[in-house]
Amino acid sequence: MQEPSGSADVPQPVSVSFKNADVYDVFISYRRARRDKGFALQLLGDLEQLGYRVALDERDFDASASFLEEMERCVRNSRFTLAVVSQQYLQSGHCQEEAILCLLFRTNGAVWVMLLRL
Numbered sequence: 001m002q003e004p005s006g007s008a009d010v011p012q013p014v015s016v017s018f019k020n021a022d023v024y025d026v027f028i029s030y031r032r033a034r035r036d037k038g039f040a041l042q043l044l045g046d047l048e049q050l051g052y053r054v055a056l057d058e059r060d061f062d063a064s065a066s067f068l069e070e071m072e073r074c075v076r077n078s079r080f081t082l083a084v085v086s087q088q089y090l091q092s093g094h095c096q097e098e099a100i101l102c103l104l105f106r107t108n109g110a111v112w113v114m115l116l117r118l
Contacts, residue, residue: 013091015104023045023053023077023078023079024053024054024055024060024077024078024079025047025052025053025054025078025079025080026047026052026053026055026078026079026080026081026082027054027055027056027074027075027078027080027082027084027102028040028043028054028055028056028081028084029081029082029084029095029099029102030083030084030089030095031087031089031092031095032089033086033088034097035086036084036086036088036089037092038077039058039084040056040084041086044056046073052096055074055077055078057070057071057074060074061063061074068101071098071101071102072101074116080112081102081112082112082113083099083102083112083113085099085113
C-alpha cells in the first residue's frame with residue numbers, strides 16, 4: 001500500500017515569522033556573538049524545517065516595543081524556552097538578565113539549556 005503524499009501526520013516546513021501567532025513551540029535565547037548567533041540561526045532553520053514554530057528576538061520582536069515586553073510575550077507564548085548557553089552567554093549581563101526573565105515568565109513548559117562549547 002502506498003502512503004498518500006502530504007500526509008497530515010508529517011509536519012510541513014515553515015519559514016515565516018509568527019509575530020502575530022498566539023503560540024510558539026520554542027523561544028530561543030542566545031548571545032548575539034557571531035558563533036552563538038550562527039548556532040542559534042542554524043537551530044532556528046532546523047526546527048522550522050521540522051515544522052516547529054520558533055520565536056527569535058531579531059525576527060519576532062516588535063522593534064517599536066520594549067525589549068523586555070517582547071521577550072516576556074515570546075516566552076509566555078512559547079511551549080518551551082531553549083537557552084543556547086556558551087561561555088560568552090554566561091559573561092553577558094544582558095543574557096543573564098534574559099535567562100532570569102525566562103525562568104520568571106515561564107508559565108508552562110520548561111526551560112531547556114544547550115551548552116555550546118566554542
